[in-house]
Amino acid sequence: MSKHKIRIGISHGDINGIGYEVIMKTLMDTRILEMCTPVVYGSPKVAAYHRKALNLNNFNFNNIQNANEADPRRANIINCIDDNIRVELGKSSGIAGEASYMALERAVNDLKAGEIDALVTAPINKDNIQSDKFNFPGHTEFLAQQFETDNYLMLMVSEMMKIGVVTTHIPLSEVSAGITKKAILSKLRIISSSLEQDFSIKKPRIAVLGLNPHAGDGGLLGSEEKEIIMPAIEQAKNEGILALGPYPSDGFFGSGDYVKFDAILAMYHDQGLTPFKLASFDKGVNYTAGLPFIRTSPAHGTAFDIAGEDKASPDSLRQALYLAIDIHKSRELYKEISKNPLKKFEINPNQVDETIDLQSNDGPEI
Template sequence: MSRQKIKIGISQGDINGIGYEVIMKTLSDARILEMCTPIVYGSPKVAAYHRKALDMNNFNFNNIRTANEADPKRANIINCIDDNIRVELGKSSDIAGEASYMALDAAVQDLKSGLIDALVTAPINKDNIQSEKFNFPGHTEFLAEQFESKDYLMLMVSEMMKIGVVTSHVPLAQVPELITEKLILNKLRIMANTLEKDFSIKKPRIAVLGLNPHAGDGGLLGSEEKDVIIPAIEKAKEDGILALGPYPTDGFFGSGDYTKFDAILAMFHDQGLTPFKLISFEKGVNYTAGLPVIRTSPSHGTAFDIAGEDKASPDSFRQALYLAIDVHKSRELYKEISKNPLKKYEINPNQVDETIDLQSEDQEI
């Protein structure tokens, strides 16, 4: 009996942004339906509004009531919100925030029930979605609570790099006090595990960035490297994790040393996401590592300023969909290897050898 295609749930995001545009542009490619069965959690009427605004008359959704009814040869949509909802392109509204939550909640419930295999979340507005039911900085923290995951990591992924952050959506002034040896070690363990299980990278090499300019310059510009970061790296090595650093951020990216690692751990949000988006903005993906389920998202936001103008690139959303499929396959392979440890599998045939030759060798610890 042939295996069913992977069912990918897609939450609509903010109805006044570019969510539906990037979703429909991605799903209009028939090749997507060869890889997965997409199920959008949203509103057929809202989708029709966007389709008309974008003049995409050659694309249609298959309306279904439950994920079990999904047609594997069609792009499917489940209605999750009031049919009378009003679309106001480019505007933030409480109604749009509520619709974002309702679609996300419906998708999450199906993910919990195993009716879909993975979730791709279109961008939400982090302000208008706030309510008694959703009181989180973003998708990552909401999903971590929904799946009771205390240990998770926001991991930005592209063909050029994978970069995670020790602290994510917190004020910069709070970062130094939040950076602890325990937290860094925890994030390194999550990263190493997800690289092996979700990305099929055997013995991943992880670069750790410093917190201060020039990675503290031996304590002259800050003591966090000596007191916190280096001890965490040493303990990670004792766990068998190949972590190196801490590296000064400017030289690390300026010299191209980031290309010599499987992943990078930054200390705070902008330290990691600024270089990532400079290099991979249009094709970057936000992946929540450490969850028992698979969730990806495009790296961009709602882009209210271009909503409905047919200017949004679907590249990042398409890559998010591809990554969800790839991670699902990688986890299945990992399960097979765990069941048959003596059987030979090709994990990552393109992976280069483990020799590390960095321009910033004097920063290796």
């Protein structure tokens, strides 16, 4: 297993939001540097503006030109934008959108080149970033296109639950058409694989939610459950995936049944993200499963309304950083076991991070 301290890129997001606030508050904890070498893709000038606005006098970035120059004992930053850029706290602007894209582009290029091991993305504004270079609903779809993959999943992660969605950033009127057996199967395969490789969960249990109220009520309130969702679940079981359902989402979350599962597959964005954010808004993480690299992001947005007011909690970005580190370690462990299956009996669970769950549903299995 690789022993080197991983290098994590952090794209600065929208310069007029809370991105720099949560990044700097996270990196002020020097214990972070014991786990990874952070490289922020952004602007030293913009960082200085936010540092002054927030009175964070006890923090400074190490300015570098390239990721391979990163000092493992410092929080590093690479300038990706024009120094003449203007910060307008709390405002959405085309300039801010362009700055978001330029930092993201540089980080992705370094990711492709192997200069960084994982990427954490601070929040962007999905409207002002739109251009001829970025014509996507968000980070997830852009990154999938950059790495030429159609098999990916937005997986929301917290200590309480992991929730993926079949359809993501589409109008509610188009959700039913997007619910197909093929789409559900694809997401179930990704979740199952990710839970094993990225989270070290053996034989994961996955709950599948219904689309309609009361999961269709036997066809009375909709036919998608009987005609699409249930056949997809049966096919998944035939492939060795432990998928169960479909469950009515209101009763499923209201009764607390979600704690019995390793992950949940919701049919559409708000069905999954509403209960997730209700339970884990400050500490939730958005993870893009299925990509050939690790990408995490805080579960919140740009929060223009509190930008520069020292009110933003860094917890979600901190957890995104921790999760990227843990997934990297879990993937390394999975690769090692795959090469030598007998190696798993030599692993000391006390040497594995507490955030990585090595428990199966049948009891401990190392």
